[in-house]
Amino acid sequence: MKTTLIYQASLALAIVALAISGLMPIAGQASEPPSHVEVVVLEYHMLEVPPDVDYVDLEPKNLYYQLHFQLQNRETNRVLHNVEINITDISHMPIDPDTGELCPECELWPQPTSFGTNWIYWYAGDLSGSQEFWDWYHIFWKDPRRTYTESLGFSAERTYEPKYIPADKNSIVQVVTLTIKPLDEDKWLHAGVAYEQSLISAKVLDYNYKDKVNVLKPNEIEWIIEPPLTEDVYMFQIQVELARKPGVIGSIRVIPWCRADLRDVRTVDLPSVSNINAILEDGILTIKVSDNPSWHIMYESPSRTVFFESYENVIQEIEASVDIEPDTLNLKSNGKWITSYIELPEGYSVKDIDVSTILLNNTVPALEKPVNIGDYDNDGILDLMIKFDRSMVMKIVKPGQQWITFEVSGMVQGIHFKGFDTIKIISKE
Structure with a gap:
């Protein structure tokens, strides 16, 4: 679920960045579809809190590192050949020092083609062209051992009522409020609520900040507020119908998954070249292809992100x-x-x-x-x-x-x- 939400958030920012840069048609204007290779590099400093925690203050916390890389060939008239992704000069390699293998707690997906003492390499092969924002090549890297002691730059609070589907009812309407108080008005603010429980189904009925909604599914919603953040407090709220799935009996406790983060967004366009570099917090990310496409790159500097974890259980x-x-x-x-x-x-x-x-x-x-x-x-x-x-x-x-x-x-x-x-x-x- 986390990867999906980050993925969709990235797509939205890519859309915004493309529109701003003139690479995406604006309503009412005729424009050719963009023809370039789209690259999105997202780095996160993340805090995960257990389901019984509903408030995070401004005090420094132990955050961990996560990278999400996305690549899409938007040149629909040709195939992008021999795509290679390499991260070099890495100080914090996700390797178990005892075994020399990738450490189990460091989620790295997909599995690298090869890796060494300070580099990781993926061979992605050929990528066909597509204008669909869902056709991406992804790399996901989570390293809980790589930590930072710092403030998120915002406080966040989750509230939700009612907390249970009673044993004598098949459904309830739960109201979820995610309250964010950002310190920096020059950041992009993301907020989201999602349900992926196995005991219940969810259907979003109503929500606020309707003009800021980026993702809207029956079980999920995400908002994006672009800078400047003019409000001292952002109170995102949804009403969602929660229904027990067939065969589930007893009272069901349902805690929604919520997320919030602040991030910077930078974009750059490059002429036709065969490879590009992006400087990461720890290492250099290089993309190399056999062709010479045009590139549009969006880099999000380390955002401070909090996940309020979800939970469900049947209580007889x-x-x-x-x-x-x-x-x-x-x-x-x-x-x-x-x-x-x-x-x-x-x-x-x-x-x-x-x-x-x-x-x-x-x-x-x-x-x-x-x-x-x-x-x-x-x-x-x-x-x-x-x-x-x-x-x-x-x-x-x-x-x-x-x-x-x-x-x-x-x-x-x-x-x-x-x-x-x-x-x-x-x-x-």
Whole structure:
């Protein structure tokens, strides 16, 4: 998914760059299709955050390196012969020092034709001409060992509600907001939201910044804001329908994948030559062909990029912590209530519990009042206090029973929870 999004973002920038340079027809003007070799070189300093993180501030972070190279022959009347791509003078080679082979964690695609101590070589062969922006030769290089401690240059926050498809519903409409506060107004701003989960299908229903949308698919959207960035805050928002796929039962937690980055864009046109060079952060990228085509090159200097990772899982039931008071139930006493304190595991809030769904032993409903949220056991975790009618609870106790285990169950955000506690039974005046 990440590669796809970067790829599509690059295509959009290529389109913009071509239009600006006059190589692409502008609406209302007659123009010949561009005839050149299109080259896009993208370098990224990237931060990936886990699904449970929704905010990234301006403080320095450990970012890693990624390169995405794209090449397309737009000379439709001829084939580009013997295309070779070589990166030389590399200081940070993606090689395992113990084996001398490409390191497993360094994603390098496609596999190089050959490599040495400080160079990597690909032979791409012949490339037919095409005007389609999807016909590219790609090289993708991710190196998590090559890191930088620096700020992204912007803060980013992801919010989304609701977070679950309840067990009793087939679909929901989730609202996702990606808030970006850039520091530099002279950069290109990219933002995107995507869903590629296996348990659900997605359909984008509505979105803002409609004139800035670059990619729009049922499960994906991307915006591009060109400089100058005149707004202090960019709040990108979509509404998307999420539906469970056939055969998937239970509550489904859905966290959307979000991305944002700031980047520079530089373009250059070269006359008919057989090879060109591009200076990378670490190394020199050389493209060589047997022919002498014209070249249009777009280079994006290292952009600062953040990925908010996605997540999905089916939750059949949440295990709650339950404490019943009193610890000893005297059948001869005249109390009015039985009290229960409920705690939920990390990731869930007792504030979201639907009190009307709470039952004791699937029989006795919780009273609507009194209800309170606090920290009864002083463990730093919020608990929900609810009460049950004592006379109804007494009907559950069997004659002569000395101990009883109570089950407290209910719903939180459409997900079923339950917990147990055992108390002593006595019968004294």
